[in-house]
Amino acid sequence: MTLAELKRGQQGIITDVSSVHIPLKLLEMGCLPGNLVELVQVAPFADPMYLNINGTHLAIRKETAIHIIIETAHE
Amino acid sequence: MSKQINVALIGNPNTGKTSVFNALTGLNQKVGNYPGITVEKKEGICKLPRGVKAHIIDLPGTYSLNASSLDENVVIELLLNKNDKDYPDLAVVVSDVENLKRNLLLFTQIKDLKIPTILVINMSDRMAYKGISLDIDYLEQELKTKIALISTRKNKGINELKELITHYKELSTEPCLDASSIDESYFENLRKAFPNQLLYKLWLVITQDVNFGKTDRKTYDAVEDFKTKSKTDLKRLQQKETIKRYQFINETLKKGQTIDLNSAKDLRIKLDRILTHKVWGYLIFGAILLTIFQAIYDWSSIPMDFIDSSFASLSEWTKNTLPEGAFTNLLAEGIISGLGGIVIFIPQIAFLFLFISILEESGYMSRVVFLMDRIMRRFGLSGKSVVPLISGTACAIPAIMATRNIESWKERLITILVTPFTTCSARLPVYLIIIALVIPEGRILGLSYQALTLMLLYLIGFGAAVGSAWILNKILKIKSKSFFVVEMPNYKLPLFKNVALTVLEKTKAFVFGAGKIILAISIVLWFLASYGPGDNFNNADTIVTEQYASENLTEDELHQKIESHKLEHSFIGIAGHAIEPAIRPLGYDWKIGIAIVSSFAAREVFVGTLATIYSVGSDEEETIKNRMAGEVNPILGGPLFNFASGISLLLFYAFAMQCMSTLAVVKKETNSWKWPMYQLVIMSGFAYIVALVAYQVLK
């Protein structure tokens, strides 16, 4: 599944990041395969998304989130 | 004088880098620009033990050395250019104890440039609260550096940091990562071609679009040939580099840092649940804005009244004390009134910057970006456009520079074009005095009508910005990738020292920047109003006395008539009458016309200009406001500043593009005269039409 499908409060592990669509800056902020990601809060229409990636808190738009593949930890 | 140590302060945004800078330099700092570009350059002097001094540069915040904006370019340009006079002897990397992992990425990059580097771990007072403990000795050994564990909030560790800076020569310059591990064969070729160069430095030159100035060009021109890899390949390698760096950092922190999640407390989650809430978040944001405007209005009225009357007395006193003559008049009517027109706005400007810096310092501004992004996108803007639009209420110039972190060019261009609509502090003086004249006093629900009018004007400015953005979004056909990444920093109680320094610095910039212009224009205007060509001016005494000979006027009345006759036929009167036909339909007389024209130097000049024009030839001690209230419409009779002409003026100032400095900055940021010229013509034309309609409907 992609990061865009995560629900508020849910966690997942990043498995793949589409390097064409993701800016380097996001990777440098910790958005790398293997890292834990949690959806902290969403704005109206679930966009942008307020994330906690490995201790770094940041917000990205949904259009970016669909290029980040994750696996939910358990369920 | 012994040589100063050149220190570069580098760090991620939101690490308290500026607090460290303030703690090291105190009031020994100055703010300027890098030559040729409008990136703010902050530098200061720090006194170290044993009489040594350090020259400290606070570089723009960046997440890595892979620059993606003009501000970030400044960092890498300095670090790669050994011939720059500011090239650091020592880099001090500031990190935040709660985000150590991410902050260390930049640290390892700088380390690999073989610059002596100290790692500052700031906000150490939060460690117990967050359950973090660090093995400093281990970290120093693994990262091959010295660590200063400090807290600018509690003022701890600053002296230890100064001690480390003094002994910078003892620092190791060994890199953290072997650059060639990014791509062995590629780097092997590089090594062969440039045996004497640092590989990581070459790698940065290849991947970054940097300007090295003339001196270093030759060395790096040859590197151009090595751009053999495609952009995508380079980007892939940069990713690989990032991953490798994180592997190293993770290894190091695994042993060097322990986080006990059980003892960690998190205020952020609780606050964010409310402040970024779908309903409460917006309500709170609105309430905060409302409070700010009410406060600016109410709190500053007392010091403003005091300043206004003090300057009136000072002018009167000058006239009575100094020997009579032209220069005394210039002092009393031109210079003192002009100065009064500057000083009177200090309270409001200070309050405005106080609030803006508190919002930024506390971390709340990022929440506003998050809340507003979706809404702003409908208008072709980004959530990040909110910051320029809000700081545009102080001044459009820094606001336009603040658009640099907007990733998409189209969103950024639209933000630049519409930001001048927001009500900048230069409009405030004009609004305040006209509101005081034409809007009745009185309150509704505890809010004064006057404060509400002011709030409305801010909303109109904001509405014009958003509305024109919507139109521009439809018209402009620019394809650009839009990325949006915004860090959500921890909430922090703003540091008094940081807020105070910002307020002081911005107020100083207003007084000495705009102030000089206002003063110079006041002098020129006074001259133009006090001298005139031909008989009509020079023989005013005789002409007026003859004209009113039959009317039996008192001496005072006659004197008044002579002075106003003189003013009408002075240089400024003649110029004013020439433009009067264009502005009469808006409800203005020629005096207001002159004030509007001089506003193109700086809007604040409006009030000073009127103060100067009205005070020429007047003997009474009067405040600016009373003088304006006493002006009579020459054609219709009744007060010149009535509801209709007042509203028309307010609207004209709300929409017109009247700031030459802003036009210059827009030219710089968009690299073309096309956009600032569009702004000038369209905004001012629209302002004229709106003011015309308003006056004709209301009169």
Next chain:
Amino acid sequence: MNTIIQNILVFSALGLALLFLVRKYIWSPKKKSTKACGGDDGCGCH
């Protein structure tokens, strides 16, 4: 005598003010030499 001094002061103040405004907005002799980067000089600023 007094009038002459006053007039000299007035015109020198006016001269200074005009000089300042001209240098600020119309032509500044310094600007050209310090302009190292900007416009289309390929500095990579834009």
